[in-house]
Amino acid sequence: MTTITIKGKKYTLRYDMSVAEWLEDKYGDAREAFSKMHGTKESKKVISDIFCCMATAANDYLGIPEIVSDVELFDRHTSPGRVAVIMRAIIAAFNDGNKMQSADEEDAEVRDDYLKELKEEEKKKN
Secondary structure, eight states: OEEEEETTEEEEEOOOHHHHHHHHHHHSSHHHHHHTTSSSTTHHHHHHHHHHHHHHHHHHHHTOOOOOOOOOOOOTTOOHHHHHHHHHHHHHHHHHHTSOOOSSTTOSSOOOHHHHHHHHHHHHHO
């Protein structure tokens, strides 16, 4: 999970199946949603919506009953650099959620356990 502080409040972002399904329902898929984060009139709304969805997913995963909505990520004085930081946090959470997870999610090493099982079964056959 990825953390970011916005106006003094720390948020944790998580990309999981709940977010993936929400992105699919709202935008068609993650690729389409992320393309709308760049250079469109609706960019600020798209970024805010994805941010709130990922923050709510993290809260739910952590057992925090707070639904994150209407976070004021941007105002008229927000710098483009700050927008880029928020977008990088969203993308980092997305990339983290897409890593293959081992049986022990606390394990820092990323492994493909499914592939490992297939190779072990193949060895048993030979």
